[in-house]
Structure formats: structure tokens, C-alpha cells
Amino acid sequence: xxxxxxxxxxxxxxDYAQAHFRYFRTADGTVYAQKNGHPVARPMRxxxxxxxxxxxxxxxxxxxxxxVFNGTAMKEALDLIEALALTEDVQRTHIRVAPxxxxxxxxxxxxxxxxxxxxxxxxxxxxxxDPREVCWRRTQLTGELxxxxxxxxxxxxxxxxxxxxxxxxxxxxxxxxxxxGCLGPSVPVPAPFLTGPQxxxxxxxxxxxxxxxxxxxxxxxxxxxxEENLIAAVAAxxxxxxxxxxxxxxxxxxxxxCIVTGAETVKRALFTDVDVVLSRYRKPLLLTGIDVxxxxxxxxxxxxxxxxxxxxxxxxxxxxxAEYEEILPVILGSLLDLxxxxxxxxxxxxxxxxxxxxxxxxxxxxxxxxxxxxDAYRASLDDLNDDVIEGDLLAQTVLKxxxxxxxxxxxxxxxxxxxxxxxxxxxxxxFRPLPKGWPTTGKVLSDRLKRLQPVFAARxxxxxxxxxxxxxxxxxxxxxxxxPDEQTEAF
Numbered sequence: 001x002x003x004x005x006x007x008x009x010x011x012x013x014x015d016y017a018q019a020h021f022r023y024f025r026t027a028d029g030t031v032y033a034q035k036n037g038h039p040v041a042r043p044m045r046x047x048x049x050x051x052x053x054x055x056x057x058x059x060x061x062x063x064x065x066x067x068v069f070n071g072t073a074m075k076e077a078l079d080l081i082e083a084l085a086l087t088e089d090v091q092r093t094h095i096r097v098a099p100x101x102x103x104x105x106x107x108x109x110x111x112x113x114x115x116x117x118x119x120x121x122x123x124x125x126x127x128x129x130d131p132r133e134v135c136w137r138r139t140q141l142t143g144e145l146x147x148x149x150x151x152x153x154x155x156x157x158x159x160x161x162x163x164x165x166x167x168x169x170x171x172x173x174x175x176x177x178x179x180x181g182c183l184g185p186s187v188p189v190p191a192p193f194l195t196g197p198q199x200x201x202x203x204x205x206x207x208x209x210x211x212x213x214x215x216x217x218x219x220x221x222x223x224x225x226x227e228e229n230l231i232a233a234v235a236a237x238x239x240x241x242x243x244x245x246x247x248x249x250x251x252x253x254x255x256x257x258c259i260v261t262g263a264e265t266v267k268r269a270l271f272t273d274v275d276v277v278l279s280r281y282r283k284p285l286l287l288t289g290i291d292v293x294x295x296x297x298x299x300x301x302x303x304x305x306x307x308x309x310x311x312x313x314x315x316x317x318x319x320x321x322a323e324y325e326e327i328l329p330v331i332l333g334s335l336l337d338l339x340x341x342x343x344x345x346x347x348x349x350x351x352x353x354x355x356x357x358x359x360x361x362x363x364x365x366x367x368x369x370x371x372x373x374x375d376a377y378r379a380s381l382d383d384l385n386d387d388v389i390e391g392d393l394l395a396q397t398v399l400k401x402x403x404x405x406x407x408x409x410x411x412x413x414x415x416x417x418x419x420x421x422x423x424x425x426x427x428x429x430x431f432r433p434l435p436k437g438w439p440t441t442g443k444v445l446s447d448r449l450k451r452l453q454p455v456f457a458a459r460x461x462x463x464x465x466x467x468x469x470x471x472x473x474x475x476x477x478x479x480x481x482x483x484p485d486e487q488t489e490a491f
Contacts, residue, residue, distance in 0.1 A: 008073075009069050009070070009073035009077075010073045010074075010076040010077040010080070011077075012061075012066060012069075013057070013061065013069060013073060013074060013077035013078075014077045014080055014081060016057075016060070016061055016064070016066060017033075017057055017077065017081055018081070020035065020036055020060060021033045021034060021035055021036065021053075021057075022034045022035075022036060022131065023044075023081055023082075023084070023085035023088065024041075024085060024088045024089065024090070024091045024135075025085055025086055025088060025090055025091075026090060026091065026092060026093060027090050027092070029086070030043055030044075031043070031044040031045075031081075031082045031085040031086065032044065032093060032135065032137075033053040033056070033057075034131050034135060035056075036131075037128075037131065038114050038128075038131065039114045039116065039128065039129045039130075039131050039134050039135060039136050040114055040135075040136045040137075040138055041093055041131075041135045041136065041137060042056060042138075043137075044078065044081075044082050044085075053078075054074065054078060057074075057078075058074070091132075091135060092135065093135045093136070093137040094106075094108075094134065094135065094136060094137065094185070095108070095136070095137050095138075095139065095142065095236075095237060095238050096108050096110075096142065096213065096214070096237070096238035096239075097182070097183060097184070097185045097238055098134045098135075098136070098185055099185050099186065100118060100129070100133050100134060101133055102120070103120065103121065104118050104119060104120040105118075105119045105120075105183065105184060105185055106118055106119070106129055106133075106134050107119065107145075107183060107336075108136045108142070109126075109144065109145040109146075109147070110138070110142050110143055110144040110145055110215055111144055111145075113128070114128050114129075114136070115127070115128055115147075116128070116129050116134070116136070117148065117336060119183060119336060119339055119340060119343075120340070120343075121340060121343045121344040122340075122344070123340055124148075124336045124337075124339075124340055126147060126148070139236040139237065140236070141214070141218065141233075141236045141237035142214075142215075142237070143211075143214050143215025143216060143217035143218045144215050144216075144217070145214075145215045145328075145332065146328055146329040146332065147329060148329055148332040148333035148336055149329040149330045149332070149333035149334075150333060151333075152330050152333045152334040152337060153334075154334050154337065154338065155330065155334060156327065156330035156331035156332070156333055156334030156335065157176060157331065157334045157335065157338065159327050159330065159331060160208065160212075160327075160331050161175075163208060163320070163323070163324060164201070164205045164208060164209075164308070165196070165200055165201045165205060165308045165309055165310070165311050166205075166306065166307065166308060166309075167196065167307035167308055167309045168307065169371075169372070169376075170307075170372075170376035170379060170380070171305075171306040171307050171308070171376075173365070173371040173372055173373040173376050174192070174304055174306060174373060174376050174377060174380065175192065175209060175306055176338070176365070176371065176373070177358070177361055177362050177365050177371075177373045177377070178190075178192050178209075178284075178304060179209065179212060179213070179335055180335070180338065180339050180342055180361060180365065181284070181358055181361055182213050182238070182239060182284045183213075183335075183336075183339050184361075187357045187358065187361065188260055188261050188262060188282055188355065188357060188358070189260070189284050189304075189355075189357075189358050189361075190260060190301075190302050190303055190304040190355055190358055191256065191259075191260055191284070191285035191286065191287055191302060191303055191304060192206075192209070192285075192286055192287065192303075192304045192305075192306050193287045193288070193289070193303050193304065193305050193306065194206050194286075194287070194288045194289075194306045194308060195288070195289060195290060195291075195305060195306070195307060195308070196290070196307055196308035196309060196310075197290070197309070197310055198290065199310050200308040200309055200310050200311075201308060201310075201311060202288040202289070202290075202308055203220060203243055203244070203288055204320070205288075205306075205308055206220055206241055206243065206286055206287075206288045207219065207220060207241075208324060209286060210239055210241045210286055211324075211328070212328070212331055212332060212335060213238060213239050213284075214237065214238065214239055216325055216328070218237075218239075218241075219241075220241045220242070220243035220288070221233065221240075221241065221242060221243065222242070222243060222244070223242045223245065223252065227251065227255055230252075230255060231255075231281065234259055234281050234283050235281055237283070238283060238284065239283065239284045239285075239286055240259070240283055240284070240285050240286070241285075241286040241287075241288075242285070242286070242287050242288070243288050244288060244289055245287055245288065245289035246289060246290075246291070248294075248295065248296075248299070250296070253295075253296045253298075253299045254298075256285060256299055256302070257298050257299055257302055258281075259281060259282070259283055259285055260282070260284075260285055260302040261282065261302065262281070262282030263281065263282070287303075294388075294391035294392065295384065295387055295388055295391065296388075296451065297385075297388050297451050297452055297454055297455045298451060300381075300384040300385065300387065300388050300455075301354045301355070301381070301384075301454060302354075302355065303380075303384055304377075304380060305380050305383060305384060338365075338368075338369070341368045341369075342361065342364045342365050342368050343364070345364045345367045345368040346364075346367070347360065347363035347364045347366070347367045348363060349363070350363060350374065353377070353378070353381070354454070358377070359374060359377060362374040362376075362377050381458070382458065385455050385458045385459070388452075388455050389455060389459075392452065393426070393435050393438070394422070394438065394439065394445075394448055394452070395452050395455060395456075397422050397425055397426045398422065398449070398452070398456065398461070398463075398476075399456070399459060399461060400425060401421065401422060401425055401476075402456075402461040402476060402478050403478075405476065405477070405478040406478070407478050407479065407480040408477070408478070408479075408480045409477070409478070410475055410476070410477050411475070411476045411477075412466075412473050412474070412475045412476075413473060413474060414442065414471055414472065414473055414474070415442030415443065415445050415446045415472070415474055416441075416442035418442070418445060418474050419439055419441070419442050419445045422445070423438070426438075446465070446474060449463050449474065450465075460478060460479040461476065461477070461478055461479070462476070462477040462478075462479065463475070463476055464477075
């Protein structure tokens, strides 16, 4: 055959690629390649340690007898394939957990064969998902999970709780509720904060919870020093576990709020002037620490404190993790059984809690098992409100002022007048100095009160803002105590 009659190398590569792979794009324009019949997709331009599609294609061509092609032919073929993929329908990729058809959700086991768990209110099973239903994206943080055990009769969760050092049933029920929430791709879940005295096994307990979802290769991490690195870590995995927190800066606190309930960041694309890269994230968080200092009220509503105690008997790391790895399939199977049971259970949606989806999950868990998770969740939020108040002198002063208001009565003043009244109440007759961070203007006071508004409401104090023809005002009302039960006999 003459040189003119030979098929150009780029056409050979293109024909082979289109015959063995499916190409599609995501909403942000990233093009992915998915081997026919396999649920794992690779970004076209990825060069990470998980392997690029270019490498995957080169290996396939070589093993199937097409030979080795030079870089120019490969680049031309991939450029054409990428351009063609931009005309295809948009499809999402998922890490670890994904929604499926008919109300099902999927859990990626991280296996090379693509086997995953399909979770449905009617049951769960291990299958290879249809690539058009689920496209998994793998990163270095995607660990492998064992095949879950069937017919565990719930003993796996008992084994897990026996290994952890939770202080009470309240923390145990909230830990189980959080694990179930992690298997739902559309349910924002509060971030567990494992706390307790030194030596209580906080890091070990956090690793055990984390590895049920992310596999034995996953581990805790120190908080990154800046927002960009933390967002990159969040985007590369499902559960982000931060260990040994000792201080929460305002920026880190705000970022954690965004991670729990969802947000989007925009940054300039590399080597361009006008193109941007969107990063959307809403992922489960897991935190450990003894004391993080003052907790801001907006983060307090998104935390789930889990108390631990020091164990009476110590075990070696090797012995503990050998036992854990052996029972992990049973733990995962029991968690899946309980998740199916909870999703098939009807329960009223609590309307008084901010994280209503998680509160509903707790109510379903209670209806299915009687764990008391919803009461435990309410109690944990009440404890966190106490922590916020104890760490904020302004909040303490406002509640002290409100205690002098007649129940049901309203006190209305401008922000400047409120600042004067609260400052006088704090300094008192001995004119003690104002603490660092005390509001210096009415505007600063108004902003602080808005942050603390949910905390005040939990203590029966309503703070609202309004306007008259002449000025804006802040109104404070103390709720009347609940009326006694009419059926209660008076003595």
C-alpha cells in the first residue's frame, strides 16, 4: 500500500476512540470520556495520578494491535474528539454518592470493575450502573470500599458504636443519623464535631466514621491555610474530615457554613483573561477538637456536637484497626439496611429547625427505630446556643436587658439608642471597661444582632427591624411564658 493510501494516524485514533468510548460534557464545559459499559468517567485533559484519558487511549490502542502513535497525531485526534463532545448533551459527574432513576441513589465502592450500591426504599443491591444513569469521577481521595454484607440484622452498627467512645446515646443516635445523611446526595447534613477530653479517641472515632463512607485509605487532614486549598480538597472528595481544630477564624467559619449548605466560587481560568472556572460544592464535613473557642451563631446551626469520653481499656492501633477492617463489610451492610428502612418510613417534617432536611431524616429514623435522634438534635442545638452565649458578652448583655422586659411587651429604639442602653448596662455603676470587639456604632450593633437573632429566638427573645417615616428602629420583644396545660390540675 502506498503512503497516500494509508489511513492517517489521527483518523485511526479517532475511529478507535469513538468505537470504544462515550464522550460527553458537563455544565461547565468539561469534556469526559467513559469506556463503553463502564460507569467511571475521566476528564479529557486530566494528567493526575488517577490516569488521563490520553494514557487510557494509548494503552487501548497498543493492546489491541494498533501500535504506538506520536504525540502530534494523538493531540490532533483528541482536539477533534473534544470539539465534537461539546455538541453532545450535558451530563453530570459525581464523586462517591449520586442520584439515580426512580428515586434511587448510588454509592460508589471505588472498585476497578465499577460495581456500586443502588439504594432504594425497596432495598439495596450491588450492581454496575448504567453509564447514562451514573457517571462516577475518581480522584486520589476516592478510596475502595469492601462489598457490603447482607443479612446483618443490624449488628454492624452495634459493633461500630462499641469501638467508638461516645459519651451517651444522644451522640450515638446523631452519629448514625449523620452516616445515613452522607448517603443522600441532595440532603445537606450538619457537620459532626467530635469533642471531649484529651485521650478520648476523637481522631480515631472520626476515622472510623469517615472510612465507612470513604474506605480504609482515607484519613483526617489539617485545615488548609487558605480558602482556595480547602475548596480544592472539598471538590476532590465526598466527606472532608478536618482534625484537631483549635481555633476558627471568621473566614474559616463562613467557609464551613458554605460547604455544609452549598455555595459556588468563581475564579479566573489559567492562561486566560476572560474565561472563568466555577466550583460548586455542598459536601459533608467532619471535625474534631477539644475546644475551638467562640463559635459564631451561623456555624452553630450547622454543627452536630458528638461527645466522647476516655476509654477504660486501651488497645494498640494495629489490633483496633485490624478488627475494624474485618467488620467494615458488616458495618456498611447494616448502615445500608437502616438507610433503606429510614427512607421507606413516613414522618412529619419539623418546621422550626434550620436544617429541616436533616431534622426530617432524624424524625424518620425515630419512627423506624425509636432512637430519639430528633430530641437529641434539638438538645445539641440548645447546647450550642449556650456555647455561643457564653462566648459573646454582647449576647449576654442583650439577654440581661431582655430579662427586664415585661413578657409580651415591645421595646423600640434606634440602633444608636440601643447601643447606648446596652453599653450602660454592661459598664454598670463601676464603669468597667468595654471588651475588645464591643460595637462602636449603631450600624455595627445592628449587624451583630442580626447574626445573633436565632440565638435570641431560642431563648424567647425576638429582635426585629423596621422603619417609621423619620427613622429606622430595632424592636425587642420577650415572649410570654407558655400557658399552663388546661388539663393540669391546679394545687
